[in-house]
Structure formats: structure tokens, C-alpha cells
Amino acid sequence: xxxxxxxxxxxxxxxxxxxxxxxxxxxxxxxxxxxxxxxxxxxxxxxxxxxxxxxxxxxxxxxxxxxxxxxxxxxxxxxxxxxxxxxxxxxxxxxxxxxxxxxxxxxxxxxxxxxxxxxxxxxxxxxxxxxxxxxxxxxxxxxxxxxxxxxxxxxxxxxxxxxxxxxxxxxxxxxxxxxxxxxxxxxxxxxxxxxxxxxxxxxxx
Amino acid sequence: xxxxxxxxxxxxxxxxxxxxxxxxxxxxxxxxxxxxxxxxxxxxxxxxxxxx
Numbered sequence: 001x002x003x004x005x006x007x008x009x010x011x012x013x014x015x016x017x018x019x020x021x022x023x024x025x026x027x028x029x030x031x032x033x034x035x036x037x038x039x040x041x042x043x044x045x046x047x048x049x050x051x052x053x054x055x056x057x058x059x060x061x062x063x064x065x066x067x068x069x070x071x072x073x074x075x076x077x078x079x080x081x082x083x084x085x086x087x088x089x090x091x092x093x094x095x096x097x098x099x100x101x102x103x104x105x106x107x108x109x110x111x112x113x114x115x116x117x118x119x120x121x122x123x124x125x126x127x128x129x130x131x132x133x134x135x136x137x138x139x140x141x142x143x144x145x146x147x148x149x150x151x152x153x154x155x156x157x158x159x160x161x162x163x164x165x166x167x168x169x170x171x172x173x174x175x176x177x178x179x180x181x182x183x184x185x186x187x188x189x190x191x192x193x194x195x196x197x198x199x200x201x202x203x204x205x
Numbered sequence: 206x207x208x209x210x211x212x213x214x215x216x217x218x219x220x221x222x223x224x225x226x227x228x229x230x231x232x233x234x235x236x237x238x239x240x241x242x243x244x245x246x247x248x249x250x251x252x253x254x255x256x257x
Binding site for chain 1 (some may be wrong): 233246250
């Protein structure tokens, strides 16, 4: 009896330690994969010819870089095409079928909040008017944050060409960032909207 | 369980200690690189997309 109780206790303690280690894995272990893959995507972007081939992007290809000065001077992630679980492990993903950077419509990005390097961990700190910069191969686009919202996971209207107005024809270029809310949860989604405010062509050399 | 493992491992105190540390390290590595990556997709901690 005593031996049985002791074994139960030991197994419980072991289980607890394994769960702690798993939390550590979620927070830090997953990031190393993302960091490794981000280097590959950034290399791919450097090698992309300046001539835009944006219309022919395949899932998994690098789309551009995202910079958010409010979140730090070295805040920079490579965006890739696709939003499957596997794509998002590699960095913020662009919803296939939504507008490309700088184009009329809605350029929609999703990124992890707590795991896999957590690129969108702090987008709740963005304020109205903050810049969100997207460096595409052909130009640098600056979007200005225009709104923030917490929605249900099923609310697909936020990624419509005109956010929250599905079916309406877009007249301006928007950006939409989506991530989970609250942190460590899958209950809701945090959405940040922005409107294109500037564009600088890259000089062809 | 742990008492039994300790008794089963051969050698003196020093050897036992090294073996135990190696075993624990091995268990940790298997969990971190094999078990956790398989488990992670099924834990709903960080769902970020919208959709039906």
C-alpha cells in the first residue's frame, strides 16, 4: 500500500515537472524554429529581384518585411504567404486571396501572440496614428493604425476587402493584423486596422 | 519508482549519480524535441486566424 502511494506521488511530481517543461517549450522552444526560418525568408527577400513578381506568389514564399517602430527599432519580421498552422510557425502570414501590400483592398496578416517568437505579442500597444511599415520588393508602404477591435474567432468580416463591410467595393488600401486574445487563449481575436498613408518606390538599380 | 531506479543502476555513488543525470537529460531531450512538437498542435493556446 505504502509503495503504491509513493509511486503515485512520484508519478504526479514527474507529471508536474513535465508540464512545466512543456510550458517552457511553448514559450521559448517554439521560438527557435521561427527564428531559424525567419533567416531563410529574409535571405529569400534579399535575393528577390527588384522586379515585382508579387502576383505569382506561392504559399510559403516571402512577401515582405513588417516593421512597427512603436514596438522597437529592431522590430522586424519577414511575412510569408499562407496562414496554415505550419506557415504561421515560420512567421506572420498573409491570407492568400486578400490584397497584396499597398494595393486597394485589405492586406491581412496573422501572427502568433505567445508562441513561435510571438511576432504579434504587443500589437495591443499600438495606438491610433502609429506607423506599420511593410517593405515589399517593389516599394515601402506605410500604413497608419486606424482602429483596434476584439472579435469572435468566427468573425470573418474583419478580413473583408472593406473591413466589417463584406461585399462593399474597396476604395482604399488597408492593412489588418489578427492575433489571439487574450494572451495564451484561443477564445477571441485581437484585430488592428490601418490605412495606407505613404508609398516610396524602390530605386531600380 | 525512483528508489527502485536508484537501486537498479549499477556502480558506486559517483557512477550512479552520473548515470541518473544522463538518464534525466535524455528524457528531457526526447520530450523537448520529439514529444512536445507532436503535442503542440493540439494545445489551443495561440490560435490567431479568423474563420469558420
